[in-house]
Amino acid sequence: MHPADLKNPLRTVTFDQGRLTIEDVVDIATASAQVALSDAPAFRAAITRGADFLGRLLREDGTIYGVTTGYGDSCTVNVPMELVPDLPHHLYTYHGCGLGELFSPAQTRAIMAVRLASLSKGYSGVSVGLLEQIARLLQADLLPLIPSEGSVGASGDLTPLSYLAAVLCGEREVWRDGVKVPAAQALADAGITPLRLRPKEGLAIMNGTAAMTALACLAYDRAEYLMRIATRITALSSFALDGNAHHFDATLFSVKPHAGQQQVAAWLRTDLPAHDAPRNEKRLQDRYSIRCAPHVIGVLADALPWMRQSIENELNSANDNPIIDAENERVLHGGHFYGGHIAFAMDSMKNAVANVADLLDRQMALLVDSRYNHGLPANLSGVEGPRASINHGLKALQISASAWTAEALKLTMPASVFSRSTECHNQDKVSMGTIAARDCLRVLQLTEQVVAALLISVRQGVWLRCKVDPAAQPQQQLQAMMDALAADIAVVQEDRMLEPDLRLLLDRIRVKHWQLYE
Template identity: 75%
Template sequence: MHLADIQSARRAVRFDRNRLTIEDIVAIAQGQASAELSPDPDFRAAIARGADFLDRLLREDGNVYGVTTGYGDSCTVTIPPDLVAELPHHLYTYHGCGAGRYFDPAETRAILAARLASLAKGYSGVSVELLLQITRLLDAGLLPLIPAEGSVGASGDLTPLSYLAAVLCGEREVWRNGQIVDAAIALREAGITPLKLRPKEGLAIMNGTAVMTALACLAYDRAEYLVRLATRITALASYALDGNAHHFDEVLFSVKPHAGMQGVAAMLRTDLPTTVWERNGKRLQDRYSIRCAPHVIGVLADALPFFRANIENELNSANDNPLIDGDNERVLHGGHFYGGHIAFAMDGMKNAVANIADLLDRQMALLVDARYNNGLPANLSGSTGPRAAINHGLKALQISASAWTAEALKLTMPASVFSRSTECHNQDKVSMGTIAARDCLRVLELTEQVVAALLVTVRQGAWLRARVTPELALQPHLVQMVEALGIAPIEEDRRLDGEIRALVGKIRGKAWELYAQG
């Protein structure tokens, strides 16, 4: 199938003044959807009114921050009329000081989509042509090469978004088919004419929360799947440990009315029916990492609606400064670039996610320890006979999982409390939302590695439990899940890094259908 055929087969996400969802941004980020600027004449006229009002204000010698003045603390500096047109170029040029890794293509597509969403609200004083130029970059697969570090999250994501502004004008570099290419060459070869930014357009592109919001959308998508996958792992761990399914009893959970926690317990009941699992001689109460798993996973499950509301409200906001009310011909100076809601959501999410990593790490510690795993071999080694002496099972994998967990827990310090006064004390209280979002994605990455280790572990534990306690029945859909992992039982020691990486890829691709979503 040709590229044009693939593009035409994708659904289109329409950008106008209507509300977008996290799923819309994720679909664009993953290449499953295209970005389409609404062709509606009324919508486009509303966008144009803001830009036209600004033009008229300039002709009438109006004083507009960031248009006829310098930026930030330099707002007291008046720009000579003959230099006003050059100001946007200087803005994105001097902000070209980012560092660190580059955002990957999926993250970058999400950033472009999030910025387009805000500008399409019609309060930024930009032209329709600017919005179309962003869609052209996405359609052509020309993605600005954006360094991840350098934003304090207010006055917006200035430094990273300067790379978008520059590329729109044919400067700096882009990703193209996985290669780094000079933007001027890439635009020319794609038949895209570089923009000459209008007076406020540089500020409108850069002075907003698009980077942190885009990353938050991606983080939410991964965290939502983590809830279900950690629940399934807990079910398999309980089976492998010959645990007590009655810990997830419906009446028991009815008296602690946290809906997300109750939902986790309900999912566990579909995997662990008590009629199959009741046997004499069981330990009366399982250890906390099994018995209290709904309470740990449920914190994230219950927080997800709050996170969604805050992320989607930010996504659907006009968040630069000043805002331009073209209908009423007003210039509104404020601080909507402040990313506090995203910062708080990301700090909260990384805490809840890291606690799930810790939960699973504790489950693994039980599973590999012959003192606590109810009759399974030490380190879940599958080797028997004389060769058992030289085989070590999952001993090293448990060490690695513990290291990943420790790093995830270390990153839970909230970024939002580390506000710094910057830019001559003009930006004297900042959100740190982008740092919080990057931290959250790193915590998710580490937790997904722990999840991969646990998938290997529960697969091995389930195989050994069937061998040690053959009368225990595993639900058919759990058998299917184990088989779908694509991991052979470990009888002789083998390297596992390739399998771990493959599992992490499957986790991020949501390879397994997990429970019905209501």
């Protein structure tokens, strides 16, 4: 969707040397914000100063890595001055070897925004014209077709970002209004002149962590909402199972001071107000998937703040090589393209998220099993009388939820430990950050599918609990959630195909349809 097609006015994310947030990237990715490059004279002067210094150094010294030399282990190969202008274009050309599914339009917008943010720091030796070209593409919603596979995460996301570099120069293909179009045609139609990259600009575009960081921003946004909806589902599961709200007592949680875990318990207390003392007829302790839910969801809740810090620090970094220190007139050779912080955050996030999937899958197993659901029908079937024998309720849905959970758990193997020595042992220790981020997004997708299954289950379970025990009534917040679910999905009485319900609920999850725990 082109931002201009939206009826509501969009906020503007301005790119300069200031700090951006995960939310800025997510809003650009979802076309909820438009992009502007700062017109501030000081900002544009800082960018120009780096490009000018690099140009002067090239004229005076004649030897600059990636400008007058080959790349990586080819840094000992000197490039004749007459061929220097061709070198950046060769860099993106030979890196055009990506495979796998294409990044989605939202992911591609995020990648472009993250790369623009890094180059805007003023330490990459690029021209203002290059920054303007990326901004123009975002403003026109012309999105490079970027294959998702082929990056080892150092020297950054070279292969994925080569597709951005090529499109800036009018090569390869773009998405335009959901249709694949040759970049040259799309740029011409939009009145955009293809770039001829200046020395180091190809390296500056490609040698960085933009793809993995962009995916990490999108993953964080989904994980934060998943943490909230898993808490609400736990409250509904506890109610449906006639659970004990005293498991979430404030004093109980005060003695184990993990702030995120305490927050989850506090949210559960708002959903499940406890009496002064446990009802005598209730069992003393619920099973772990209910009683220990704050301890499972709380791990994700407590991890999110440091994950945000790592992701936003990477987002707001200059992360190519070499770094151009124009103020002190130095070229600094380093390894800022290494995506270790993103790799670790994504490996950690997928682990915490998959544990939430497993928790919810265990809750569903209790809900559908008449041995453990405290008086509810087997498989939460809503049919009574003779037809009950041919109806199977949520039996198959529980099987599917377990399949999605198993796949999510399988993907928790950390990608960051699988470093490979590449590029003639120049890149002999690499981050695998982009693989970790892609894995994390897949785990999030699978966990959201488990969430959708649980939403059907708790909607059914609460409805049945109220039938079995008319005195049991959800308090206001849970009833509001039940009403919202009822607007989308009917209770399951006669067996029916549940895929349409699941897909609708997934759409709701991905747009954060339900406001949870303000």
